[in-house]
Amino acid sequence: MLKHYWVAFFVVVSWAVSFTVLDASAGDADPLYRACLNKCGETGCVGQRCFPHCNSSSDGVSVDGPWYVQEPLYQQWKQWDCQSDCRYYCMVDREKEREAAGDGPVKYHGKWPFKRVYGIQEPASVAFSVLNLVTHFHGWISFFILLYYNLPLRRDKKTYYYFASLWHIYALLSLTSWFASAVFHSKDVDLTEKLDYSCAVAILGYSLILSILRSFDVKDDAVRVMVAAPLLAFVTTHILYLNFYKLDYGWNMQVCVVMAVVQLLLWAVWAGVTRHPSRWKLWVVVVGGGLAMLLEIYDFPPYYGFLDAHAAWHATTIPLTYIWWSFIRDDAEFVASNQVKRLRNSNVAKKAK
Numbered sequence: 001m002l003k004h005y006w007v008a009f010f011v012v013v014s015w016a017v018s019f020t021v022l023d024a025s026a027g028d029a030d031p032l033y034r035a036c037l038n039k040c041g042e043t044g045c046v047g048q049r050c051f052p053h054c055n056s057s058s059d060g061v062s063v064d065g066p067w068y069v070q071e072p073l074y075q076q077w078k079q080w081d082c083q084s085d086c087r088y089y090c091m092v093d094r095e096k097e098r099e100a101a102g103d104g105p106v107k108y109h110g111k112w113p114f115k116r117v118y119g120i121q122e123p124a125s126v127a128f129s130v131l132n133l134v135t136h137f138h139g140w141i142s143f144f145i146l147l148y149y150n151l152p153l154r155r156d157k158k159t160y161y162y163f164a165s166l167w168h169i170y171a172l173l174s175l176t177s178w179f180a181s182a183v184f185h186s187k188d189v190d191l192t193e194k195l196d197y198s199c200a201v202a203i204l205g206y207s208l209i210l211s212i213l214r215s216f217d218v219k220d221d222a223v224r225v226m227v228a229a230p231l232l233a234f235v236t237t238h239i240l241y242l243n244f245y246k247l248d249y250g251w252n253m254q255v256c257v258v259m260a261v262v263q264l265l266l267w268a269v270w271a272g273v274t275r276h277p278s279r280w281k282l283w284v285v286v287v288g289g290g291l292a293m294l295l296e297i298y299d300f301p302p303y304y305g306f307l308d309a310h311a312a313w314h315a316t317t318i319p320l321t322y323i324w325w326s327f328i329r330d331d332a333e334f335v336a337s338n339q340v341k342r343l344r345n346s347n348v349a350k351k352a353k
């Protein structure tokens, strides 16, 4: 019953997400917006506003081709500045016209019309990404302190919690991906977009591996490698595909949704069968994470040009991350104390012989 619920839930989510992805370009398909962009590309101006970066980049450097083929990065950066200024002010003007005509906002290049703050494209998403990063950092540090200062250690000063190193890698990947998310939402160009997508895929793939290893309590290194290798190979191939072949949003969304569904299912089923003292925290994160994904379905435009559904989604993961690290700390305590008890019992048994 539970399984059916989740499968149905994620079919709906993936359908809605793919729908919003397909529907993303209503704004930039608008001929008036297109005309404005073309004019801005030629003159470097939108209305009375002219952009210095647009003038200096028109010296014969090709605008086409991926970023890594184009030699001088500063030239590329100027083009990015020019392109984003043109897009932004054409969008602002077009949205004003639409508002005057009584029309609601539409998306441009897959994003709602946001107000810039100090050149930052989506300030709310950037702020929440940074807060997610800080929450992960806090969680990781407190996990570290618990492991090495508060819990019993082996004679060789290693922890009894045999998932510790996996969570350390998880923390590093999470910090990197929230950093990439903050950069991407600050300035959306080809490079930052690919970085953000690659990091998101990497952390999703890695946490899928972790969910399998933890829920099946895999201790043996050889088995761990056997589980991780095919998944790592797939995730690496997928990231290379996105970066060097085609940034296929629809396909990427399917891959991400499947990886998210499988790990949420695993945690949910495990939370249902385990006697873990903190399983309720797992439930909160699984249900909360599922509900948070609803925000991607009700993809509402930004309030006052700031808080849209995506930013709200990034906001909801902050408390979930806090609870998640609290679960990880509880898990460390639970597993370590079981290990210590087991060792004590086996010592007692040995002495009795």
Ligand SMILES: [Zn+2]
Binding pocket: 125, 181, 185, 310, 314
């Ligand atoms: Zn984001």
